Amino acid sequence: MKKQINIPPTAVPVIDEVDERVSRFSMSRRLLSRPDLGAFAGVVLVFLFFGITASGTGMFASDGVLTWLTVTAQLMIIGTGAALLMVGGEFDLSVGSMIGFTGMMIAIPTTYFHVPIGLSVIMAFVVAMGIGALNGYIIVRTRLPSFIVTLASLFMLRGLTIALSIVFTNRTIVSGLKEYSDDSIVSWLFSAELFPGFFQWLAENDIIQSLPNGAPSVSGIPMLIVWAVVIAVIGHIVLMKTQVGNWIFASGGDANAARNVGVPVSAVKISLFMTTAFCATVYSACQVFEFGSAAADRGLLKEFEAIIAAVIGGCLLTGGYGSVIGACLGALIFGVVQMGILFTGAPNDWFQVFLGAMLLGAVIFNSSIRKRVTGEH
């Protein structure tokens, strides 16, 4: 029964020959396991479809492009937050209510209590992120599903927004913000249009269309789009290229395993809830400064749109897998289809049908990807 293993004091044999099974893991396989692959295919399809059906409708003229880019940019902002949070293994259903709430937080103190507009905006961000942190804290402490906790916040925040608006202003729509915000830095930050001269020049040279009064049909790049791109780029880099990104993946993939190897899971999740709140506030600030008004029912159902964009973009509902690029492509699909249906003149109800079908398709596709990546059956 006795054999011996002799232990060489130092060297451990190293296997040097190349594994003949390497070829199984080709580039195509790696490409196929990208989370955003499906969304990319979806974008191509959607553009092909509307490129044909909506070609004569002005959808691809400069002002038409701006309309669907605006929808896309709005959704990119909250979709990035939702995607990061979903990769981190949680949901935030309070995003839509947060949009309404922070809009009022900017409008009411300024128009009714003459708080400087900059201060109102800062307060809105601080309070929103505080509420996000509270959501996160409750979830990591109680280990309740985020679905239920943020559903509670959805109702509480919406109710609070309407109730407090009525208490302070006796109405649910607060307008007239423009006279306080003109020329302020925050107004520029959220509603300026960049490079007006360039667009003027484009119009004068007939590269883009002009309005009957001679002004260009698109007068500049709205800050909304700048915010969307900046948030998406930062979100993508953080997720894919940094230590925190690895923590987000780990926290969502298996919180217990992550905790056991020293990942600060609770801090990661709380920060992610603060991020979605931040994104919601950017969204509402852009809206408030564009319209010069806030309404208590703003942002209705936006939480679902954000989640849909993230899911179409390849995020798994179970966490630990997904991409910000995917969520942005999901937002683009959403924007193009929503506006494309308007341009083609089809009844708007078809958008909902399409959206539901798209969502179902994406979820089925994602779960097959998941099986491929994890080798589950």
Add this chain to the structure above:
Amino acid sequence: MTMSIEITQEPPTHEDGEARLLIEVHDLVKHFGPVVALAGVSLDIQSSEVHCLLGDNGAGKSTLIKMLSGVHIPTKGDFFVDGKPVNFTSPRDALDAGIATVFQDLAMVPLLSITRNFFMGREPTRKIGPFSFMDMDFANHVAREEMRKIGIDIRDPQQAVGTLSGGERQCVAIARAVHFGAKVLILDEPTSALGVAQTSMVLKYIHRVRAKGIGVIFITHNVRHAYAVGDRFTVLNRGRTLGTFSKQEITLEELQTKMAGDKELQDLSDELGGTV
């Protein structure tokens, strides 16, 4: 059991010749609500020693090492690292103190790549201006190297851990702990899913790590493996120690009997014709 191992013990190559006390716990108690998982266990780990923890299922081995690695907070008891009292409140504290662990459930995220798992919580970073980024090239390189050293040539460090075999996964966890275990390495049944070649590789590995002056806590149900690499053996039974024995004090057979709660296994062995 046809593979029996006897290691040609050579004296560990101490740097300074002296064995230092790395970890010491006194009367460690752990309750989970009404469940008493550990009812007062004392243990110490020295440098350059392999300390085997033995005992039946549910004896409390995993609970004990989870307290040493900061996962559970002891209900009662004293805990010293390098002679200083410590209070670990998270696994991070233990890792910072140089205690790395291969957990029984491995603590791996199946969806993530080998590299991302390998460096989970300890990501190498590289600064570009004021920003710090994860150094993926370096991480891939190290993960691959460390896996080669343990005898597994991974095809692609970007491969998701979920697609690895159970044994390969265990090897990733072991390689990870060895890479980060500066002072103490804890292995909770690291060879349970391994083939013969990988098992002997892990045992050699334990021996090699020990020679570097690291203290190793090795949990296994295989007494022969334990006896082959162990310097001391602590036997746990229902949350208490049945004692700690050095290799000089105890024979393989005695150890086996102790583990089995005396006699029973011997009887079983006779019944089954002496093959257990």
